[in-house]
Every structure is written in structure tokens, then in C-alpha cells.
Amino acid sequence: DAMVIQNPRYQVTQFGKPVTLSCSQTLNHNVMYWYQQKSSQAPKLLFHYYDKDFNNEADTPDNFQSRRPNTSFCFLDIRSPGLGDAAMYLCATSRTRQGQNIQYFGAGTRLSVL
Amino acid sequence: QQPVQSPQAVILREGEDAVINCSSSKALYSVHWYRQKHGEAPVFLMILLKGGEQKGHDKISASFNEKKQQSSLYLTASQLSYSGTYFCGTEWQTGANNLFFGTGTRLTVIP
Known part of the structure; x- marks a missing residue:
């Protein structure tokens, strides 16, 4: 029944070692988002794809990259994780309708950096 | 730019x-309004559009005052x-x- 699936749920990496988080969806939504959420804070948008168009938030560090090879999958690459990148990473999708941009979230991947 | 919510925390009895x-x-x-339980993803509750909407389901409802933002x-x-x-999640333009x-x-609800 899961509609937005994130793998893995927990990821441990070493300082500076590249890591990739994945997200897949069965909703056939055209928009996919990646958020970073640190403890007791609101989700912070990193970037989103509108179909194949990539939209980067101005304050997203270059260390974060994303790929969307097809409608169903989206990846978050962290090229050189630092201790400050430890967080929950949330993937979300939406089907753009005028004023109805409801987002559906995956369960998240909790990243630890050692 | 981040919307401000109040209160920051509240404890209620059932x-x-x-x-x-x-x-x-x-x-x-x-x-938009979302609820997130500890360690879980945010879950959509409802969306209100400009025009002064009010919405509700069960015992949870919301209002939107466009003039007061x-x-x-x-x-x-x-x-x-x-x-x-x-x-809350705010959308600034369609x-x-x-x-x-x-x-x-x-929000913490205690018996």
C-alpha cells in the first residue's frame, strides 16, 4: 500500500564518504521533492523536480545533488557528507493542480554521519 | 520567510x-496542514485556498484569513x-x- 517508498530507512555513513538515498512512488505524480529535517525543526526543501525540470533552492549546498531517471524514481546524492548533514531526509510527491499541491511523504531516511 | 506558528508547544488532557x-x-x-508523529513522515490533514475558506473533518477543522495572512x-x-x-505549509502562488x-x-495529549 505504500505510495512513496524511501530506502533505506536508516543509513550510516562516514564523514566524507558519498551516500545515495532513494525514493520511489506509485502515484504517478509529476512533482517530486527532497526535504531535509533536523531534530525539532520543520522540513526544509532542498530541491524538487517538476517532471524532468530540476529546481534547486538557493540555499541548498552544492554537496547535495539529485537525479530523476524516470517518473517513479528520484535519488539524493550527498557527495561528501559532513557531521552537519546528519538528519532525516524526506521525499514527497505531488500532482500539480491549481491550488491543490498536496504533498505525500515517504517514511524518510535517517542519515547518521560518523 | 518561514511562517510562524503559535504556540510552540501545548499539552492537553483528553x-x-x-x-x-x-x-x-x-x-x-x-x-496546508500536516501532522507528524515522532519518527514518522508528515501526514496531510487539509488544504485551504484563498477566499476565506473553512474546512473540517471529524473534530479537526481550520480557517484561513487571507487578509491577515x-x-x-x-x-x-x-x-x-x-x-x-x-x-502549516504555505504556498505563495499557485x-x-x-x-x-x-x-x-x-501537541501532547495526556489521559
Whole structure:
């Protein structure tokens, strides 16, 4: 029944070692988002794809990259994780309708950096 | 730019009511409300569009005051399952695809 699936749920990496988080969806939504959420804070948008168009938030560090090879999958690459990148990473999708941009979230991947 | 929510935290006994407010410094097109339980993903509750909407289902309802750039979430006769952190998400223009999440309100319902 899961509609937005994130793998893995927990990821441990070493300082500076590249890591990739994945997200897949069965909703056939055209928009996919990646958020970073640190403890007791609101989700912070990193970037989103509108179909194949990539939209980067101005304050997203270059260390974060994303790929969307097809409608169903989206990846978050962290090229050189630092201790400050430890967080929950949330993937979300939406089907753009005028004023109805409801987002559906995956369960998240909790990243630890050692 | 981040919407401000108040209160930051509230503790209720079962059956009590609560109001959570969300204020924006920018003109809003829509306001979304999400609830996130600890360690889980945010779950969509409802969306309100400009035009002064009010919505509700079960014992949770919300209003949107476009002129004041504010939205309020009303929880009545609270249940233990209402516990979690509530976020408003604001959309500034239709089709922008971006939601800006508020500062969050942690709600704890105790027996």
C-alpha cells in the first residue's frame, strides 16, 4: 500500500564518504521533492523536480545533488557528507493542480554521519 | 520567510480543545496542514485556498484569513491520537510547487 517508498530507512555513513538515498512512488505524480529535517525543526526543501525540470533552492549546498531517471524514481546524492548533514531526509510527491499541491511523504531516511 | 506558528508547544488532557495558529509575512495562496508523529513522515490533514475558506473533518477543522495572512487549526475534544507536531505549509502562488513549512507546534495529549 505504500505510495512513496524511501530506502533505506536508516543509513550510516562516514564523514566524507558519498551516500545515495532513494525514493520511489506509485502515484504517478509529476512533482517530486527532497526535504531535509533536523531534530525539532520543520522540513526544509532542498530541491524538487517538476517532471524532468530540476529546481534547486538557493540555499541548498552544492554537496547535495539529485537525479530523476524516470517518473517513479528520484535519488539524493550527498557527495561528501559532513557531521552537519546528519538528519532525516524526506521525499514527497505531488500532482500539480491549481491550488491543490498536496504533498505525500515517504517514511524518510535517517542519515547518521560518523 | 518561514511562517510562524503559535504556540510552540501545548499539552492537553483528553477531551480538551486547542487552537494552533500560523502567520505569514507574505500574501498566501493556500495553506496546508500536516501532522507528524515522532519518527514518522508528515501526514496531510487539509488544504485551504484563498477566499476565506473553512474546512473540517471529524473534530479537526481550520480557517484561513487571507487578509491577515493567517490560518488557524482547531482541534476539539482531543484524543490521544492527536499527539504529534503540527506544521502549516504555505504556498505563495499557485503553481509554484513549493511549500514553506512553519515553525511547528508540538501537541501532547495526556489521559
